[in-house]
Amino acid sequence: xxxxxxxxxxxxxxxxxxxxxxxxxxxxxxxxxxxxxxxxxxxxxxxxxxxxxxxxxxxxxxxxxxxxxxxxxxxxxxxxxxxxxxxxxxxxxxxxxxxxxxxxxxxxxxxxxxxxxxxxxxxxxxxxxxxxxxxxxxxxxxxxxxxxxxxxxxxxxxxxxxxxxxxxxxxxxxxxxxxxxxxxxxxxxxxxxxxxxxxxxxxxxxxxxxxxxxxxxxxxxxxxxxxxxxxxxxxxxxxxxxxxxxxxxxxxxxxxxxxxxxxxxxxxxxxxxxxxxxxxxxxxxxxxxxxxxxxxxxxxxxxxxxxxxxxx
Amino acid sequence: xxxxxxxxxxxxxxxxxxxxxxxxxxxxxxxxxxxxxxxxxxxxxxxxxxxxxxxxxxxxxxxxxxxxxxxxxxxxxxxxxxxxxxxxxxxxxxxxxxxxxxxxxxxxxxxxxxxxxxxxxxxxxxxxxxxxxxxxxxxxxxxxxxxxxxxxxxxxxxxxxxxxxxxxxxxxxxxxxxxxxxxxxxxxxxxxxxxxxxxxxxxxxxxxxxxxxxxxxxxxxxxxxxxxxxxxxxxxxxxxxxxxxxxxxxxxxxxxxxxxxxxxxxxxxxxxxxxxxxxxxxxxxxxxxxxxxxxxxxxxxxxxxxxxxxxxxxxxxxxxxxxxxxxxxxxxxxxxxx
Numbered sequence: 001x002x003x004x005x006x007x008x009x010x011x012x013x014x015x016x017x018x019x020x021x022x023x024x025x026x027x028x029x030x031x032x033x034x035x036x037x038x039x040x041x042x043x044x045x046x047x048x049x050x051x052x053x054x055x056x057x058x059x060x061x062x063x064x065x066x067x068x069x070x071x072x073x074x075x076x077x078x079x080x081x082x083x084x085x086x087x088x089x090x091x092x093x094x095x096x097x098x099x100x101x102x103x104x105x106x107x108x109x110x111x112x113x114x115x116x117x118x119x120x121x122x123x124x125x126x127x128x129x130x131x132x133x134x135x136x137x138x139x140x141x142x143x144x145x146x147x148x149x150x151x152x153x154x155x156x157x158x159x160x161x162x163x164x165x166x167x168x169x170x171x172x173x174x175x176x177x178x179x180x181x182x183x184x185x186x187x188x189x190x191x192x193x194x195x196x197x198x199x200x201x202x203x204x205x206x207x208x209x210x211x212x213x214x215x216x217x218x219x220x221x222x223x224x225x226x227x228x229x230x231x232x233x234x235x236x237x238x239x240x241x242x243x244x245x246x247x248x249x250x251x252x253x254x255x256x257x258x259x260x261x262x263x264x265x266x267x268x269x270x271x272x273x274x275x276x277x278x279x280x281x282x283x284x285x286x287x288x289x290x291x292x293x294x295x296x297x298x299x300x301x302x303x304x305x306x307x308x309x310x311x312x
Numbered sequence: 313x314x315x316x317x318x319x320x321x322x323x324x325x326x327x328x329x330x331x332x333x334x335x336x337x338x339x340x341x342x343x344x345x346x347x348x349x350x351x352x353x354x355x356x357x358x359x360x361x362x363x364x365x366x367x368x369x370x371x372x373x374x375x376x377x378x379x380x381x382x383x384x385x386x387x388x389x390x391x392x393x394x395x396x397x398x399x400x401x402x403x404x405x406x407x408x409x410x411x412x413x414x415x416x417x418x419x420x421x422x423x424x425x426x427x428x429x430x431x432x433x434x435x436x437x438x439x440x441x442x443x444x445x446x447x448x449x450x451x452x453x454x455x456x457x458x459x460x461x462x463x464x465x466x467x468x469x470x471x472x473x474x475x476x477x478x479x480x481x482x483x484x485x486x487x488x489x490x491x492x493x494x495x496x497x498x499x500x501x502x503x504x505x506x507x508x509x510x511x512x513x514x515x516x517x518x519x520x521x522x523x524x525x526x527x528x529x530x531x532x533x534x535x536x537x538x539x540x541x542x543x544x545x546x547x548x549x550x551x552x553x554x555x556x557x558x559x560x561x562x563x564x565x566x567x568x569x570x571x572x573x574x575x576x577x578x579x580x581x582x583x584x585x586x587x588x589x590x591x592x593x594x595x596x597x598x599x600x601x602x603x604x605x606x607x608x609x610x611x612x613x614x615x616x617x618x619x620x621x622x623x624x625x626x627x628x629x630x631x632x633x634x635x636x637x638x639x640x641x642x643x644x645x646x647x648x649x650x
Contacts, residue, residue: 214364215397219411219458220385229410233401 033060033285040279050281060286069267069275070287074294077268080186081250081298085243087190092197092242093235097227099198100205110202117195125259128188135172144172178265185256185266193249197242204238205231240306247302251295269294313375314388314465314498315340316361321370323356323522330356331522333370338466338500338515343492346502347509348519349545354502355470357519361500362391362468374465385414390459391468394475396451398443398458404430405439408457415462429457432494433487449480456491466498473508485512506546510534518542540646543568549598549615551640556607564641564649571598571617573638578624581631585614587624597621601630 036047036054047054064070099109116124132139147170154164175184208231216226252270257263263271269291276284316338323331331353338344346354359365361372363384371380379387390411398407405426406413412422430436433453443451452472459467469488473481489512492499503509509516510530518525518533518541526538530546537543543551551568559567575581576599585604590597599622601614608614616632624630641649 209395209397211393211395211397212399215391215393215458216399216410217364218362218384218389218391219462220414221410222414225414229402230399233399236401 029285029288031285032281033289034058035282036060037281037285038279039281056282060282061289064276064283064286064290067283069272070290073267073269073272076182076266077251077294078298080182080189080253080266080268081247083186084189084193084250085246087186088193088197088246089239089242091190091194092201093232093239095194095198096201096205097231100202113198114195116192117199119192121192122255122259124188124192125185125256128191129175129184129260133173133175133184133187135174140175141172144170176261176264178261181257181261181264181266184260185253188256188260189250189253193246196246200238200242201235204235208234244302244306247298248295251291251298313340315375316466316498316500317373317376318357318361319371319373321357321360321372322368323353323360323365324368329522331360334522334524336517336524336527338498340498341496343489343499343501343512343514344517345509345513345515346500346517346519347504347506347545348525350504352519353522354504354519356522358391358468358470358500358502362389363387364391388462388465389468390462390464390466391470392452392455392459392472394471396443396455396475398451398454400443403440403442404435404446404454404457407443407454408461411458411462425461426457429460432491433457433460448476449484452476452484453487456488460491460495464497466500469499469501471502471504473503473505481508488512507548510546516546518545520545536648537568537640538648540566540568540642543640543642543648549617552608552614553642554606554608558606559641562639562641565644566642566646568640568642569634569638571615573635574616575633575635576616576618576622576624577631577633578628579631581633583614583632585630585632587626587628587630588613589626590624592621595620599624599630601632604632 032050034056035050035052036044036056036059037050038044038047041047095113099106099113103109119127130138135141135144151164151167151169155161157164173180175181212230213226216230221229251268253268254270254274257266257268257271258274260266263275267275269287273284273287273291276287316336318334318336320333320335321331322329322333334357346357348354356365360367363379363382367380371378373379374387374389399410402410408426408429409422412425417425426439427436430439433456435450435453435457438446438450438454443454446454452475455472472488473484476484485508488499488501501508501512510533513530515527516530516533517527520541525545526533526542533542533546537546537551540553544553547570549571551570552574553566553568555566559565583604583606585601588600588602590599597618597620599616599618601616602612604612604614606614614632643649
C-alpha cells in the first residue's frame with residue numbers, strides 16, 4: 001500500500017485540475033439553471049446577481065421547453081449532424097478509394113485534399129457564403145448568370161435554338177434565406193470535414209490485406225464485389241471512428257451558423273444558448289443542461305451502433 | 313481434368329529476369345511440388361500459373377487451352393495462400409460460400425457443398441464462427457474448404473503450412489495428401505521445406521534462381537541428383553560434398569556422400585576426425601565431425617547419421633567409412649558423372 005501513495009500523490013494535481021475544470025462549470029451551470037439570473041433588468045435589479053434567494057425551481061426549464069425555437073433547434077441539430085455525417089462518410093470513402101490508386105502527382109493531390117481541414121471554421125464560413133454561394137457576387141451568382149446568358153444567346157441558333165427556348169431562366173439561390181441556410185452550413189462543413197474522413201480511410205485502405213484481394217480475384221469477385229465484401233467491411237472500424245468524432249464536433253457548431261444567417265432558419269442548441277446569453281443566463285444554463293442530455297442520448301445511440309464494430 | 317503445360321514462360325520485373333524462359337509439364341492428377349531456397353522464383357511461378365502475375369513472355373496451357381490471357385477466376389484453379397487470406401468479416405460458412413456466391417450458384421447447391429466440405433474437413437462445429445476465433449490449423453482447413461467447393465481442375469498451394477507449428481504441420485501434411493488421394497485432382501504445392509517436398513510429391517521440381525535444376529520423383533532426386541545443387545538441397549541432413557585430392561581419386565571434381573551412407577567406428581576406418589556436436593534423436597544420431605583432413609568447404613564439417621545411438625562425445629576421435637556404392641560424383645560444372 002505504502003508504495004502506491006507516492007504515485008497517487010503525484011497524480012493528484014492533474015486529477016484535481018481536471019475535476020475542477022469539469023465540475024465547477026457544470027455545477028455553476030446547474031446552479032444558474034435553477035435561479036432567476038439576467039444580465040440587465042430595470043424592473044427587478046435583484047435578478048442581476050446570482051443568489052439562492054432568486055430560486056426558480058424548474059421554471060427556466062419550462063420557459064426553454066415552451067420557447068418556440070427549442071424543438072426546432074433540436075430537430076435542426078440532428079438534421080445538420082446527420083447530413084454532414086452521411087455526406088462525409090460517403091464522399092470520404094469514394095475519394096479515399098480513388099486516390100489510393102497510384103497516379104502521377106498523387107502526393108500533391110493528397111496534400112491539397114487534406115488542406116480544407118486546416119482552414120478555421122469562421123474563415124471557411126465567410127469564404128463559402130461570400131465567395132462561393134452569394135447569389136450576386138459569389139461563384140454561384142456568376143455561374144448562374146453565365147448559364148442564363150449562354151441560353152439566351154443560343155435561342156436564335158439553328159437546329160438547337162428550340163431547345164434553348166424551352167430552357168427556363170435560372171434563379172440564383174440565396175443561401176442566407178430561412179429555407180436554405182441549413183443547407184449552406186451542411187455544404188461548408190462537409191467540405192471542411194471530408195478530408196478528415198479521407199485521411200482516416202486512406203490509412204485504413206493501406207493496411208488492407210492484398211492476399212485477401214488476390215483470393216477474391218481467384219474466387220471470381222468483380223471489382224465491385226471486392227469493394228462491397230472486402231473493402232467496405234474493412235472500413236467499418238474507421239467509419240465508426242469518423243462518425244463518433246464528427247458527431248461530437250458538429251453538435252456544437254456555432255461559427256458557421258452565426259456567419260451564414262445569424263440563426264435565421266437554422267439553429268442548434270449551442271446557438272440557442274448563445275441567443276439566451278444576450279440577457280437570460282438562467283434560460284441559457286437550462287438549455288445548456290438540455291444540450292448535455294441531448295449529447296448523451298446521441299452518444300448512447302452511437303455507442304450502441306458503433307461500439308459493436310469497435311469491439312470486434 | 314487438370315493438365316498444365318508451361319511453354320517458355322518468362323518473368324521480368326523491370327530489367328531483372330526472375331524466371332528465364334522455362335518449360336514444364338504437369339499431368340492430370342499429379343501432386344507436383346515446387347521446391348527451392350527462398351527467392352528462387354517458385355512462388356512467382358505459381359502465381360503466374362494462377363494468373364495473379366502477368367507473363368513477360370511464353371504461354372500457360374491448361375487442358376490444351378491457352379489461358380495466358382484468361383482472367384484468374386476463369387482458369388478454374390483454386391489457390392490456398394500462406395496467410396490463409398480468409399475474409400475476416402465473414403463466418404466460416406460465408407467464407408466457403410464466397411466463390412459459389414460470386415458464381416451465382418443456387419442456394420441449396422451451396423448449402424449441400426458447404427455441408428460436404430465441412431464434414432470432410434472437420435469444420436462442421438465451426439461454421440458460424442469468424443476466422444479470428446479459429447486456430448491456425450482450422451483457418452488453413454477453411455482456406456482449403458473454400459478451394460474445394462469450386463471443384464477446380466487444379467489446386468495451387470503457396471507455402472500453406474509455413475505459418476503452422478511443427479506438430480500441426482505434420483498433421484496438415486497428411487490431410488492434404490489424403491485429400492489428394494480422395495479427389496485425384498492436380499495439385500501444385502510450393503514449399504521451401506524439402507521434407508514436405510519429399511513426403512508429399514509425386515513429382516518434385518527443384519528450382520534455383522528461376523531455373524529448373526531437376527524434375528523427378530522424390531527417390532530419383534534422392535538417388536540420382538542431376539547436379540551438386542540438387543544433391544545438397546534434397547535430403548536431411550545435407551549431403552557431404554568433398555572436393556580436392558580425395559575427389560580426384562575418384563576422377564571427379566566433387567564427390568558427395570550422404571550422412572546416412574557413412575559408418576562410424578571408434579577404432580578403424582577410412583577417414584579420421586574428431587567429434588564436434590552429437591545430436592541424439594533417440595532413433596538416430598547426427599554426429600558432426602571436424603578435422604577430417606577432407607576438403608568439405610567452409611566450416612570443415614562432415615555430418616554422419618547413424619541409426620540408434622552410439623557412445624561418443626565431444627572431442628572423441630572417430631573413424632568414418634563411406635559406402636562406396638553410394639558415392640555421388642560431380643564434374644567441374646557441378647553435373648553428375650554417371
